[in-house]
Amino acid sequence: MKEKVFAFLKTVPYGKVVTYGRIAEVVGNKKAARAVGNIIHTNRDFFGVPCYKVVSSKGKLSASYAGGGIEAQKERLESEGIEVIAYKVDLKKYGS
DNA sequence: TAGATGACTCACA
DNA sequence: ATGTGAGCCATCT
Numbered sequence: 001m002k003e004k005v006f007a008f009l010k011t012v013p014y015g016k017v018v019t020y021g022r023i024a025e026v027v028g029n030k031k032a033a034r035a036v037g038n039i040i041h042t043n044r045d046f047f048g049v050p051c052y053k054v055v056s057s058k059g060k061l062s063a064s065y066a067g068g069g070i071e072a073q074k075e076r077l078e079s080e081g082i083e084v085i086a087y088k089v090d091l092k093k094y095g096s
Numbered sequence: 097t098a099g100a101t102g103a104c105t106c107a108c109a
Numbered sequence: 110a111t112g113t114g115a116g117c118c119a120t121c122t
Contacts, residue, residue, distance in 0.1 A: 001118065020104050024117075033104040035118030041103045042120060054103075062103040101121075109113080 001027065002039040009040075009049045015081045017053045017094045033057075041066070052076040059089040 004027045012018055020033035027036065040051045041064070052073040055061055061084070065073035074084045082094050089095075 021106085024104080029117055031105075031115085032117040033106095034102070034116080035104085037103040038101090038117095038119050039103095051103085056103085057105060064103055066103090099122090102119095105116095107113105107115090109111105 001035070002043075004028070005036055005039050006043070006049045009051065009053065012050060012053050012096065015094065016096050017055050017059075017077065017082060017089055017091070018096050019055055019057050019059075019091065021057050022096065023054065037062075053080075055089055055091075059091045059095070061087045061089075 005023055008023055008026050009018070020036050021030065023036045024030055024032040040054055043049055043051060043066070052065060052067065061070050061073050063070065067073065067076070070087055074087055077084050077089060082089055
């Protein structure tokens with residue numbers, strides 16, 4: 001299960017983000033967004049998985065990003081050309 | 097080993 | 110528009 005989450009995360013193209021719901025849907029259960037969040041949270045191999053590309057259904061960034069917090073996550077997204085406003089991204093443009 | 101919790105989301109009152 | 114309840118899976122206590 002988590003393997004699928006990581007796999008999908010790796011397929012996320014540069015400059016794009018995905019929502020928990022989206023991942024849950026791809027992984028199999030649309031209602032498993034919560035589980036997805038947990039999987040990514042406890043992800044030790046986050047250097048191989050762009051978990052900073054994962055945002056809430058409204059484009060809001062994660063509350064506790066393992067790589068240094070929500071601010072670090074914002075920086076990372078901006079580094080990919082993603083416009084982050086008030087810790088939120090435009091899913092209309094960057095959502096997959 | 098079993099029960100509770102959590103980086104979430106959606107539906108209904 | 111705001112608030113509550115349900116459903117998933119991995120980890121923690």
